[in-house]
Amino acid sequence: MRKTGNLKFIQELNRSIIFDTIRELGPISRIEIAKKTGVSPTTVTSAVSELIAEGLVIEVGMGQSSGGRKPILLKFDPNGRFLIGVCITHTYISMAEMNLEAEVRRKRLISFSGKTGRDLIEYILDSIQLFMDGCHDLRNCLGISLIVPGIVDSDQGRIVYNSKLKLQNIPFKKMVEQRFDLKAYLDNDTNSIAMAEKLFGSFKQYKNLIYIMIGDGIGAGIIINDSIYRGHRGGAGEFGHTITDRGGARCECGNSGCLENYASWHAIYSRILTAIGRGNSTLMLELAKGDLLQITPKIFNYALKQGDTLALDIIEEIAIHLSIGICNIINLMDPEVVILGGELVEQNPLLLEMINQQISQKAMNAKKSKAMVYPASLGEDFGLVGAASVLLQAHFNSRLST
Numbered sequence: 001m002r003k004t005g006n007l008k009f010i011q012e013l014n015r016s017i018i019f020d021t022i023r024e025l026g027p028i029s030r031i032e033i034a035k036k037t038g039v040s041p042t043t044v045t046s047a048v049s050e051l052i053a054e055g056l057v058i059e060v061g062m063g064q065s066s067g068g069r070k071p072i073l074l075k076f077d078p079n080g081r082f083l084i085g086v087c088i089t090h091t092y093i094s095m096a097e098m099n100l101e102a103e104v105r106r107k108r109l110i111s112f113s114g115k116t117g118r119d120l121i122e123y124i125l126d127s128i129q130l131f132m133d134g135c136h137d138l139r140n141c142l143g144i145s146l147i148v149p150g151i152v153d154s155d156q157g158r159i160v161y162n163s164k165l166k167l168q169n170i171p172f173k174k175m176v177e178q179r180f181d182l183k184a185y186l187d188n189d190t191n192s193i194a195m196a197e198k199l200f201g202s203f204k205q206y207k208n209l210i211y212i213m214i215g216d217g218i219g220a221g222i223i224i225n226d227s228i229y230r231g232h233r234g235g236a237g238e239f240g241h242t243i244t245d246r247g248g249a250r251c252e253c254g255n256s257g258c259l260e261n262y263a264s265w266h267a268i269y270s271r272i273l274t275a276i277g278r279g280n281s282t283l284m285l286e287l288a289k290g291d292l293l294q295i296t297p298k299i300f301n302y303a304l305k306q307g308d309t310l311a312l313d314i315i316e317e318i319a320i321h322l323s324i325g326i327c328n329i330i331n332l333m334d335p336e337v338v339i340l341g342g343e344l345v346e347q348n349p350l351l352l353e354m355i356n357q358q359i360s361q362k363a364m365n366a367k368k369s370k371a372m373v374y375p376a377s378l379g380e381d382f383g384l385v386g387a388a389s390v391l392l393q394a395h396f397n398s399r400l401s402t
Contacts, residue, residue, distance in 0.1 A: 011043075014037075014039050014043050014047060015047045015050065015051075016396070017037050017039060018033055018037060018039060018043075018044055018047045018048065018051075019047070019051055019056065019057070019076075019396065020396070021033050021036060021037055022048075022051070022057055022074050022075065022076050023076040023396070026060075026073070026074055026075035026076055027060050027061070027063070027073035027074065027075045028073060028074055028075075029063050029071035029072065029073055029074065030044050030045055030048055030071065030072070030074065031071055032071075033048075033074075048074060054080075054081070055077065055080030055081050055140065056076065056077060056080055056081065056100070057074055057075065057076060057077060057080075058074070058075055058077040058080065059072050059073065059074060059075075060073050060074070060075045061073050076100075077100075078099045078100040078101040078103070079099050079100075080100075080140070081099075081100060081140050081141070081142050082097055082098060082099055082100070082105065082135075082140060082141055082142070083097075083098050083100070083141065083142045083143055083144070083145055083388060083391050083392075084096070084097060084098075084128070084131070084132060084135075084141060084143070084144045084145070084182075085098050085102075085145050085384045085385075085387035085388045085391075086124075086128060086144060086145065086146040086147070086387055087146075087147055087189065087383030087384050087386065087387050088124065088146065088147065088148040088149070088189075089149065089189075089215060089216060089383070090149060090164050090165060090215070090216035090217060090266075091111060091112070091113055091216055092109055092110060092111045092112065093109070093110045093112060093124055093127055094107060094108070094109045094110075094381075094383055094384055095107060095108050095109075095110075095127070095128060095131045095384075096108075096381070096384045096387075096388075097134075097135060098384065098388050100142070100392065101200075102196070102199075102200055102384075102385045102388035102389060102392065104381050104384060106134070107381070107384065108131050110127050112124075112127075116164075116165050116166040116167075117165070117166040117167065120165055120166075120167070121167070121170060121172070121175070125175065125176070125179050128144070128176070128179075128180070129179070129180070132180065138182070141182060142183070142391060142395060143182050143183035143184060143185060143391055143395070144176055144180060144182050144183075144184045144185070144391075145184075145185040145186075145387045145388055145390045145391035146172065146173075146176065146184065146185065146186050146187075146387060146390075147186070147187055147188065147189040147192045147193075147383065147386055147387045147390065148162065148165075148167075148172070148186070148188070148189060149162060149164075149165075149188070149189050149190075149215075149216075149217055149219060150162030150163075150164075150165070150167065150188070151188070151233070151234055151235045151238070152186060152187055152188040152191075152234055153233075153234045154186060154187045154188070154191075154230070154234065154390075156171075156173075157171065157172060157173020157174060157184065157185075157186045158170060158171050158172065158173070158186075159172050159186075160233070160234060160235070161235075163252050163253060164216070164217065164252070172186055173185070173186045185390045185391045185394055186390070187390045188219070188221070188234070188237065189213065189219065189383065189386060190211060190212075190213045190219035190220055190221035190237055191221040191222075191228050191230070191237065192221070192386035192387060192389055192390050193211055193213060193221060193341065193376075193378070193382055193383065193385070193386035193389075194209065194210070194211035194220075194221025194222070194223055194228065194339075195221070195223070195228060195386070195389045195390070195393060196378055196382070196385045196386040196388070196389040197209070197211055197339055197341075197376065197377060197378060198223060198226075199389050199392070199393065200378065200385055200389065201376070201377040201378050202377035203337060203339065203374075203377065206223075206336045206337050207223070207224075207225055207226050207336065208223065208224055208225065208333075208334075208335045208336045209223050209335055209336055209337045209338070209339060210222050210223070210329055210333060210335045210337075210338050210339070211223075211338075211339045211341060211376070212239055212326070212338065212339065212340050212341070213341045213342045214263060214264065214265065214322075214340070214341070214342035214343075214344045214345060215264065215265055215342045215343065215344075216264060216265055216266050217240050217260055217264055217266070218239055218240030218259055218260050218263060218264050219237055219238065219239055219240060220237040220238075220239035220329070221237055222236060222237055222333070224333075239259065239325060239329070240258060240259050240260035240263075240264060241253050241255065241258045241259070241260065242258070242259055242325055242328065243255060243256070243257045243258055243259070244257060244258075244259045244262065244321045244324045244325055245257035245261075245262065245321070248261060248262070249261045259321055259322070259325050262317060262318065262321040263318045263321050263322050263325075265297055265342075265343070265344055268300065268314055268318065268344070269295065271314055272284060272295060272300070272310065272314070273292060275310050276292070280310055281310075282303065282308055282309070282310040282311070283302075283303040283306055283308040283311075284299050284300060284303045284308065284310070284311065287299045287302060287303060296343075297342075297343035297344045297346075298343065298346075298347075300314075300344070301344070301346070301347050301348050304348065304350060305350075315348075315350060315351055315354065316354070318351065319351060319354035319355050319358065320358070322340075322351075322355055323354075323355045323358035323359050323362065324362075326338060326355065326359055326363070326373060327358075327359055327362045327363040330359065330363040331363055337372075337374060338372070338373045338374070339373070339374055339375070339376050339377075340352065340355070340373050340374070340375060340376065341375070341376030341378075341382060342376075345375055345376065346375075346376075346380070349375075352373060352374075352375060355373050356372050356373055359372065359373065360372070
Protein backbone atom coordinates (compact mmCIF):
# COMPACT_ATOMS: atom_id res chain seq x y z
CA MET A 1 0.00 0.00 0.00
CA ARG A 2 2.81 2.40 0.86
CA LYS A 3 4.58 1.76 -2.47
CA THR A 4 1.32 2.32 -4.35
CA GLY A 5 0.69 5.54 -2.46
CA ASN A 6 4.23 6.77 -3.03
CA LEU A 7 4.00 5.96 -6.76
CA LYS A 8 0.73 7.88 -7.10
CA PHE A 9 2.22 10.86 -5.29
CA ILE A 10 5.29 10.87 -7.55
CA GLN A 11 3.09 10.63 -10.66
CA GLU A 12 0.95 13.57 -9.51
CA LEU A 13 4.04 15.59 -8.62
CA ASN A 14 5.63 14.93 -12.02
CA ARG A 15 2.42 15.84 -13.78
CA SER A 16 2.22 19.08 -11.82
CA ILE A 17 5.85 19.93 -12.66
CA ILE A 18 5.26 19.18 -16.33
CA PHE A 19 2.07 21.22 -16.45
CA ASP A 20 3.65 24.22 -14.68
CA THR A 21 6.54 24.08 -17.16
CA ILE A 22 4.14 24.18 -20.11
CA ARG A 23 2.18 27.07 -18.54
CA GLU A 24 5.29 29.13 -17.87
CA LEU A 25 7.49 28.28 -20.89
CA GLY A 26 5.12 27.21 -23.66
CA PRO A 27 5.17 26.81 -26.58
CA ILE A 28 7.64 24.07 -25.66
CA SER A 29 8.37 20.57 -26.95
CA ARG A 30 8.15 17.34 -25.01
CA ILE A 31 11.91 16.79 -25.19
CA GLU A 32 12.59 20.32 -23.86
CA ILE A 33 10.21 19.68 -20.97
CA ALA A 34 12.17 16.52 -20.11
CA LYS A 35 15.47 18.39 -20.23
CA LYS A 36 14.30 21.30 -18.09
CA THR A 37 12.49 19.22 -15.46
CA GLY A 38 14.67 16.12 -15.28
CA VAL A 39 11.57 13.96 -15.73
CA SER A 40 11.96 11.02 -18.12
CA PRO A 41 10.70 11.47 -21.71
CA THR A 42 8.32 8.52 -21.24
CA THR A 43 6.73 10.15 -18.19
CA VAL A 44 6.51 13.49 -20.00
CA THR A 45 4.76 11.86 -22.98
CA SER A 46 2.26 10.08 -20.73
CA ALA A 47 1.48 13.20 -18.66
CA VAL A 48 1.12 15.38 -21.76
CA SER A 49 -1.34 12.90 -23.28
CA GLU A 50 -3.48 13.18 -20.13
CA LEU A 51 -3.32 16.98 -20.14
CA ILE A 52 -4.34 17.13 -23.81
CA ALA A 53 -7.24 14.73 -23.17
CA GLU A 54 -8.41 16.95 -20.31
CA GLY A 55 -8.39 20.05 -22.52
CA LEU A 56 -5.65 21.78 -20.54
CA VAL A 57 -2.88 21.61 -23.14
CA ILE A 58 -2.91 21.89 -26.92
CA GLU A 59 -0.40 21.24 -29.71
CA VAL A 60 0.38 24.47 -31.57
CA GLY A 61 2.71 23.59 -34.42
CA MET A 62 6.27 22.51 -35.08
CA GLY A 63 9.48 23.70 -33.48
CA GLN A 64 13.02 23.92 -34.87
CA SER A 65 14.75 20.64 -35.63
CA SER A 66 18.18 19.85 -34.17
CA GLY A 67 18.86 17.16 -36.72
CA GLY A 68 15.86 14.83 -36.63
CA ARG A 69 12.13 15.36 -36.97
CA LYS A 70 10.75 18.72 -36.00
CA PRO A 71 9.29 18.57 -32.47
CA ILE A 72 5.64 19.32 -31.79
CA LEU A 73 5.18 22.34 -29.55
CA LEU A 74 2.81 22.40 -26.59
CA LYS A 75 0.98 25.28 -24.95
CA PHE A 76 -1.41 25.77 -22.04
CA ASP A 77 -4.99 26.35 -23.24
CA PRO A 78 -6.78 28.55 -20.71
CA ASN A 79 -10.01 28.37 -22.71
CA GLY A 80 -10.17 24.59 -22.98
CA ARG A 81 -11.97 24.36 -19.63
CA PHE A 82 -13.70 26.83 -17.34
CA LEU A 83 -14.70 27.41 -13.73
CA ILE A 84 -17.52 29.12 -11.87
CA GLY A 85 -16.31 31.85 -9.51
CA VAL A 86 -18.63 33.07 -6.74
CA CYS A 87 -17.84 36.08 -4.55
CA ILE A 88 -20.18 36.57 -1.59
CA THR A 89 -20.12 39.93 0.19
CA HIS A 90 -22.34 41.28 2.97
CA THR A 91 -24.87 42.68 0.50
CA TYR A 92 -24.55 40.92 -2.87
CA ILE A 93 -23.32 37.85 -4.74
CA SER A 94 -21.24 38.14 -7.90
CA MET A 95 -20.89 35.05 -10.09
CA ALA A 96 -18.88 34.48 -13.24
CA GLU A 97 -17.97 31.89 -15.80
CA MET A 98 -14.18 32.25 -16.05
CA ASN A 99 -11.35 30.73 -18.03
CA LEU A 100 -8.26 29.19 -16.44
CA GLU A 101 -6.41 32.50 -16.34
CA ALA A 102 -9.18 34.03 -14.20
CA GLU A 103 -10.63 36.03 -17.10
CA VAL A 104 -14.37 36.69 -16.92
CA ARG A 105 -16.48 35.39 -19.82
CA ARG A 106 -19.94 35.98 -18.37
CA LYS A 107 -21.02 37.38 -15.02
CA ARG A 108 -24.02 38.34 -12.95
CA LEU A 109 -24.51 40.36 -9.76
CA ILE A 110 -27.42 39.73 -7.40
CA SER A 111 -28.38 41.69 -4.27
CA PHE A 112 -29.63 39.85 -1.20
CA SER A 113 -30.22 42.76 1.18
CA GLY A 114 -31.88 41.60 4.40
CA LYS A 115 -31.27 37.87 3.97
CA THR A 116 -29.19 36.05 6.59
CA GLY A 117 -28.55 32.58 7.99
CA ARG A 118 -29.91 29.46 6.31
CA ASP A 119 -32.30 31.53 4.19
CA LEU A 120 -29.29 33.29 2.70
CA ILE A 121 -27.50 29.99 2.02
CA GLU A 122 -30.53 28.65 0.14
CA TYR A 123 -30.82 31.91 -1.79
CA ILE A 124 -27.15 31.69 -2.80
CA LEU A 125 -27.54 28.07 -3.95
CA ASP A 126 -30.64 28.92 -5.98
CA SER A 127 -28.86 31.92 -7.54
CA ILE A 128 -25.88 29.80 -8.54
CA GLN A 129 -28.28 27.26 -10.08
CA LEU A 130 -29.93 29.93 -12.23
CA PHE A 131 -26.54 31.22 -13.36
CA MET A 132 -25.22 27.75 -14.20
CA ASP A 133 -28.31 27.00 -16.28
CA GLY A 134 -26.75 29.42 -18.76
CA CYS A 135 -23.49 27.47 -19.06
CA HIS A 136 -22.95 25.76 -22.42
CA ASP A 137 -21.44 22.45 -21.30
CA LEU A 138 -20.82 21.72 -17.61
CA ARG A 139 -18.68 18.71 -18.55
CA ASN A 140 -15.90 21.23 -19.21
CA CYS A 141 -16.33 22.91 -15.81
CA LEU A 142 -13.46 22.23 -13.39
CA GLY A 143 -15.54 23.23 -10.39
CA ILE A 144 -17.15 25.98 -8.36
CA SER A 145 -14.91 28.28 -6.34
CA LEU A 146 -16.50 30.39 -3.61
CA ILE A 147 -15.21 33.09 -1.28
CA VAL A 148 -17.03 34.60 1.68
CA PRO A 149 -16.19 37.17 4.40
CA GLY A 150 -15.67 35.97 7.95
CA ILE A 151 -13.87 33.03 9.52
CA VAL A 152 -13.57 30.10 7.11
CA ASP A 153 -12.09 26.63 7.59
CA SER A 154 -10.85 26.07 4.04
CA ASP A 155 -9.64 22.51 4.74
CA GLN A 156 -13.05 21.38 5.99
CA GLY A 157 -14.97 23.66 3.62
CA ARG A 158 -16.94 25.32 6.42
CA ILE A 159 -18.06 28.86 7.10
CA VAL A 160 -17.10 28.98 10.76
CA TYR A 161 -18.53 32.38 11.66
CA ASN A 162 -19.85 35.58 10.11
CA SER A 163 -21.68 37.86 12.51
CA LYS A 164 -23.25 40.17 9.89
CA LEU A 165 -24.67 37.34 7.79
CA LYS A 166 -25.54 35.24 10.87
CA LEU A 167 -23.66 32.24 9.55
CA GLN A 168 -22.09 29.75 11.93
CA ASN A 169 -20.62 26.30 11.30
CA ILE A 170 -22.07 25.96 7.78
CA PRO A 171 -20.69 22.99 5.73
CA PHE A 172 -20.94 25.11 2.60
CA LYS A 173 -18.48 23.21 0.39
CA LYS A 174 -20.35 19.94 0.95
CA MET A 175 -23.72 21.63 0.31
CA VAL A 176 -22.50 23.06 -3.00
CA GLU A 177 -21.02 19.75 -4.13
CA GLN A 178 -24.21 17.86 -3.28
CA ARG A 179 -26.37 20.41 -5.08
CA PHE A 180 -24.35 20.69 -8.30
CA ASP A 181 -22.33 17.46 -8.49
CA LEU A 182 -19.15 19.44 -9.12
CA LYS A 183 -15.96 19.83 -7.10
CA ALA A 184 -16.23 22.91 -4.86
CA TYR A 185 -13.60 25.12 -3.22
CA LEU A 186 -14.18 27.56 -0.36
CA ASP A 187 -12.04 30.21 1.30
CA ASN A 188 -12.11 33.56 3.09
CA ASP A 189 -12.48 36.52 0.73
CA THR A 190 -9.47 38.61 1.74
CA ASN A 191 -7.15 35.60 1.87
CA SER A 192 -8.21 34.71 -1.65
CA ILE A 193 -7.79 38.22 -3.02
CA ALA A 194 -4.36 38.49 -1.40
CA MET A 195 -3.47 35.25 -3.18
CA ALA A 196 -4.86 36.62 -6.45
CA GLU A 197 -2.80 39.81 -6.14
CA LYS A 198 0.29 37.61 -5.98
CA LEU A 199 -0.76 35.15 -8.70
CA PHE A 200 -2.36 37.54 -11.21
CA GLY A 201 -1.70 41.09 -10.04
CA SER A 202 1.23 43.49 -9.78
CA PHE A 203 2.75 42.04 -6.61
CA LYS A 204 4.19 38.72 -7.81
CA GLN A 205 7.71 39.58 -6.67
CA TYR A 206 6.82 39.96 -2.98
CA LYS A 207 7.06 37.09 -0.52
CA ASN A 208 5.58 38.99 2.44
CA LEU A 209 2.54 41.14 1.84
CA ILE A 210 -0.71 42.16 3.48
CA TYR A 211 -3.89 42.87 1.54
CA ILE A 212 -6.55 44.96 3.30
CA MET A 213 -10.04 45.15 1.82
CA ILE A 214 -12.44 47.93 2.74
CA GLY A 215 -16.05 47.13 1.98
CA ASP A 216 -19.12 46.61 4.14
CA GLY A 217 -16.56 45.18 6.56
CA ILE A 218 -12.77 45.32 6.75
CA GLY A 219 -10.53 42.26 6.47
CA ALA A 220 -6.89 41.43 5.82
CA GLY A 221 -5.19 38.64 3.90
CA ILE A 222 -1.67 37.91 5.13
CA ILE A 223 1.03 36.21 3.05
CA ILE A 224 4.23 35.23 4.85
CA ASN A 225 7.09 33.63 2.90
CA ASP A 226 4.75 32.96 -0.06
CA SER A 227 2.15 31.23 2.16
CA ILE A 228 -1.26 32.37 3.37
CA TYR A 229 -1.24 32.78 7.14
CA ARG A 230 -4.57 31.53 8.49
CA GLY A 231 -4.02 31.35 12.23
CA HIS A 232 -4.85 28.48 14.57
CA ARG A 233 -8.58 28.29 13.74
CA GLY A 234 -8.64 30.09 10.41
CA GLY A 235 -9.48 33.42 12.00
CA ALA A 236 -6.36 35.42 11.13
CA GLY A 237 -6.94 38.70 9.31
CA GLU A 238 -9.99 40.05 11.19
CA PHE A 239 -8.43 43.48 10.82
CA GLY A 240 -11.77 45.29 11.09
CA HIS A 241 -12.13 44.08 14.66
CA THR A 242 -8.86 45.53 15.87
CA ILE A 243 -9.50 48.46 18.19
CA THR A 244 -8.53 51.98 17.11
CA ASP A 245 -10.68 53.91 19.60
CA ARG A 246 -10.84 52.35 23.05
CA GLY A 247 -13.80 54.43 24.17
CA GLY A 248 -15.58 54.22 20.85
CA ALA A 249 -18.93 52.89 19.73
CA ARG A 250 -20.08 49.38 20.49
CA CYS A 251 -19.41 46.89 17.70
CA GLU A 252 -21.61 43.91 16.81
CA CYS A 253 -18.67 41.65 17.70
CA GLY A 254 -19.11 42.70 21.34
CA ASN A 255 -16.12 45.03 21.63
CA SER A 256 -16.01 48.82 21.46
CA GLY A 257 -14.02 51.05 19.12
CA CYS A 258 -13.43 48.51 16.33
CA LEU A 259 -11.95 49.83 13.08
CA GLU A 260 -15.03 48.70 11.14
CA ASN A 261 -17.10 51.23 13.09
CA TYR A 262 -15.11 54.06 11.51
CA ALA A 263 -13.69 53.01 8.14
CA SER A 264 -16.04 50.41 6.60
CA TRP A 265 -18.49 51.54 3.93
CA HIS A 266 -21.36 50.76 6.33
CA ALA A 267 -19.91 53.21 8.87
CA ILE A 268 -19.21 55.84 6.21
CA TYR A 269 -22.72 55.57 4.79
CA SER A 270 -24.24 55.89 8.27
CA ARG A 271 -22.25 59.07 8.85
CA ILE A 272 -23.38 60.49 5.49
CA LEU A 273 -27.05 59.83 6.39
CA THR A 274 -26.63 61.39 9.82
CA ALA A 275 -25.03 64.51 8.36
CA ILE A 276 -27.77 64.90 5.74
CA GLY A 277 -30.41 64.36 8.41
CA ARG A 278 -28.90 67.27 10.35
CA GLY A 279 -29.23 69.52 7.33
CA ASN A 280 -25.67 69.38 5.99
CA SER A 281 -25.46 70.05 2.26
CA THR A 282 -23.46 67.67 0.09
CA LEU A 283 -22.88 67.01 -3.57
CA MET A 284 -23.50 63.33 -2.87
CA LEU A 285 -27.22 63.90 -2.45
CA GLU A 286 -27.37 65.78 -5.74
CA LEU A 287 -25.44 63.03 -7.55
CA ALA A 288 -27.85 60.45 -6.13
CA LYS A 289 -30.79 62.57 -7.39
CA GLY A 290 -32.13 62.90 -3.87
CA ASP A 291 -32.33 59.14 -3.30
CA LEU A 292 -30.26 58.27 -0.22
CA LEU A 293 -30.20 54.59 -1.21
CA GLN A 294 -28.28 55.49 -4.35
CA ILE A 295 -25.27 56.94 -2.52
CA THR A 296 -22.42 54.53 -3.27
CA PRO A 297 -18.63 54.46 -2.80
CA LYS A 298 -18.28 55.69 -6.40
CA ILE A 299 -20.48 58.70 -5.69
CA PHE A 300 -18.57 59.35 -2.46
CA ASN A 301 -15.24 59.26 -4.33
CA TYR A 302 -16.53 61.55 -7.08
CA ALA A 303 -17.79 64.08 -4.51
CA LEU A 304 -14.42 63.85 -2.79
CA LYS A 305 -12.63 64.77 -6.03
CA GLN A 306 -14.96 67.75 -6.40
CA GLY A 307 -13.96 69.03 -2.97
CA ASP A 308 -17.25 68.22 -1.21
CA THR A 309 -16.87 69.38 2.40
CA LEU A 310 -18.70 66.44 3.98
CA ALA A 311 -16.74 63.90 1.94
CA LEU A 312 -13.46 65.60 2.90
CA ASP A 313 -14.36 65.58 6.61
CA ILE A 314 -15.21 61.88 6.45
CA ILE A 315 -12.09 60.87 4.50
CA GLU A 316 -9.87 62.59 7.07
CA GLU A 317 -11.39 60.53 9.88
CA ILE A 318 -11.15 57.33 7.82
CA ALA A 319 -7.46 57.98 7.12
CA ILE A 320 -6.75 58.53 10.83
CA HIS A 321 -8.29 55.23 11.90
CA LEU A 322 -6.89 53.22 9.01
CA SER A 323 -3.39 54.59 9.51
CA ILE A 324 -3.50 53.63 13.20
CA GLY A 325 -4.46 50.07 12.30
CA ILE A 326 -1.99 49.79 9.43
CA CYS A 327 0.84 51.19 11.55
CA ASN A 328 0.17 48.45 14.07
CA ILE A 329 0.33 45.81 11.32
CA ILE A 330 3.55 47.22 9.89
CA ASN A 331 5.20 47.39 13.30
CA LEU A 332 4.07 43.85 14.13
CA MET A 333 4.53 42.03 10.79
CA ASP A 334 7.12 44.11 8.90
CA PRO A 335 5.65 43.32 5.44
CA GLU A 336 7.34 44.24 2.18
CA VAL A 337 4.16 45.86 0.97
CA VAL A 338 0.63 46.66 2.16
CA ILE A 339 -2.12 46.63 -0.47
CA LEU A 340 -5.39 48.49 0.03
CA GLY A 341 -8.41 47.37 -1.99
CA GLY A 342 -12.17 47.63 -2.24
CA GLU A 343 -14.59 50.03 -3.94
CA LEU A 344 -13.80 52.89 -1.59
CA VAL A 345 -10.11 52.76 -2.53
CA GLU A 346 -10.63 52.60 -6.30
CA GLN A 347 -9.92 55.98 -7.90
CA ASN A 348 -9.24 57.48 -4.48
CA PRO A 349 -5.62 58.68 -4.46
CA LEU A 350 -6.36 61.20 -1.70
CA LEU A 351 -7.11 58.43 0.83
CA LEU A 352 -3.87 56.63 -0.03
CA GLU A 353 -1.91 59.87 0.16
CA MET A 354 -3.32 60.68 3.62
CA ILE A 355 -2.66 57.17 4.93
CA ASN A 356 0.90 57.04 3.58
CA GLN A 357 1.69 60.45 5.03
CA GLN A 358 0.59 59.38 8.50
CA ILE A 359 2.26 55.97 8.27
CA SER A 360 5.59 57.50 7.26
CA GLN A 361 5.50 59.52 10.47
CA LYS A 362 4.27 56.84 12.85
CA ALA A 363 5.26 53.31 11.74
CA MET A 364 8.74 52.26 12.88
CA ASN A 365 9.27 49.74 10.08
CA ALA A 366 7.97 52.17 7.44
CA LYS A 367 10.75 54.58 8.42
CA LYS A 368 13.37 51.88 8.13
CA SER A 369 12.25 50.04 5.00
CA LYS A 370 10.05 52.63 3.30
CA ALA A 371 7.19 50.12 3.30
CA MET A 372 4.14 51.95 2.05
CA VAL A 373 0.51 51.31 1.14
CA TYR A 374 -0.32 50.69 -2.52
CA PRO A 375 -3.66 50.43 -4.34
CA ALA A 376 -4.89 46.99 -5.42
CA SER A 377 -4.20 45.99 -9.02
CA LEU A 378 -6.90 43.47 -10.00
CA GLY A 379 -9.55 45.91 -11.25
CA GLU A 380 -13.30 45.86 -10.69
CA ASP A 381 -13.56 42.04 -10.82
CA PHE A 382 -11.10 41.63 -7.92
CA GLY A 383 -13.53 39.46 -5.93
CA LEU A 384 -14.15 37.08 -8.81
CA VAL A 385 -10.43 36.84 -9.57
CA GLY A 386 -9.92 36.05 -5.90
CA ALA A 387 -12.51 33.29 -6.09
CA ALA A 388 -10.91 31.82 -9.22
CA SER A 389 -7.48 31.82 -7.61
CA VAL A 390 -8.67 29.39 -4.91
CA LEU A 391 -9.57 26.72 -7.44
CA LEU A 392 -6.63 27.41 -9.74
CA GLN A 393 -4.11 27.30 -6.91
CA ALA A 394 -5.51 24.02 -5.61
CA HIS A 395 -6.05 22.38 -9.00
CA PHE A 396 -2.75 23.33 -10.58
CA ASN A 397 -0.60 23.16 -7.44
CA SER A 398 0.80 26.64 -7.94
CA ARG A 399 3.97 27.58 -6.17
CA LEU A 400 1.97 29.77 -3.78
CA SER A 401 1.37 27.46 -0.83
CA THR A 402 -1.53 27.58 1.61
